[in-house]
Amino acid sequence: MTTPRSTTKNDTEESGLKLAVLIDADNAQAAVIEGLLAEIARFGEATVKRIYGDFTAPTSASWKKVLQRYAIKPVQQFAYSTGKNATDSTLIIDAMDLLYTRKFDGFCLVTSDSDFTGLAMRVREEGLTVLGFGEQKTPAAFRNACHKFIFTEVLRPTPRDEVETPVEKPARARKISNTTPSPQPAKLATPSFPKKFVLAALEQSHDDAGWANIAMFGSYLTKLQPDFDSRLYGFKKLSDLVKAKTDLFVTEERPMAGSNQKVLYLRAR
Known part of the structure; x- marks a missing residue:
């Protein structure tokens, strides 16, 4: 299998x-x-x-x-x-x-x-x-x-994508229209940031020096809470969330072996 x-x-x-x-x-x-x-x-x-x-x-x-x-x-x-x-x-x-x-x-x-x-x-x-x-x-x-x-x-599409110029219908057309409106997508309710949970996941994923690779950290977050998503808290990527939470994390970018790319590492402040 x-x-x-x-x-x-x-x-x-x-x-x-x-x-x-x-x-x-x-x-x-x-x-x-x-x-x-x-x-x-x-x-x-x-x-x-x-x-x-x-x-x-x-x-x-x-x-x-x-x-x-x-x-x-x-x-x-x-x-x-x-x-x-x-x-x-x-x-x-x-x-x-x-x-x-x-x-x-x-x-x-x-x-x-x-x-x-x-x-x-x-x-x-x-x-x-x-x-x-x-x-x-x-x-x-x-x-x-x-x-x-x-x-x-x-x-959901961003509000910018959803904006359309309204076209005013004639009064008679509005009166006789029986079209059932399409259901609107549910709006996102922003939850409170789970500080204790995030720090517990970091505790499980860091090395002896206290540093965690962003991928390893993300893996633990998902294993512990499958519905964790940085977009719920206004950040497109997990790395963006980590960099913004300067009160919780210290971040550092390190070169990736054999590559010109860099990998983000973090530790608790």
Whole structure:
């Protein structure tokens, strides 16, 4: 079986995981698809891209607009009865079929539904990488079942990208319009900075002199808390966060052996 690979990224690391991307249309929003696929590309190649839902329903209208553009295969699933989620069952069955092909290094599960916790754990048991993507409302059980969990709120287009010049419709057109507005992506709620947790991770990752390589530090952060993300605190990269927190860290850039590049090291102040 494929040996699990590290999902921690630093500023210079490249990854070549072959990934199966499975999207729960009932619990994900189309507005973040561009940022989502760009984020997945950081970890590897999206060899399979499938989305599951009832695309005859009005709530799936936003997804139908982007499926062809991003080459995502829709898997239509009608609701057999009220209160039963047939979409979940179909996605899980497909995931197990793909798992046993032995063609993938990992799975990207795009959902905010804790019902996929068991699937994430099962994939991990096979030694594959599990990347989760969902909103901040996603239950901790599913987030912690993944090797790395990324909040989709940080993948939203920036306000600058979303600005469009409004076009005033004639009064009559506004009156007769019955178009249901598309759901808006959830806004990011900035959590308080977990100072104690971050310093504990540094304690586990530093050498005898107290210094830690940024990649090793990032690896420990992810292992201890899969949903840790510097973007939640306003920093694009972990290195940017570390450099900004001068009250917590002392940083130093050291030459990389056999290369012109430099590696960031840090220690507690």
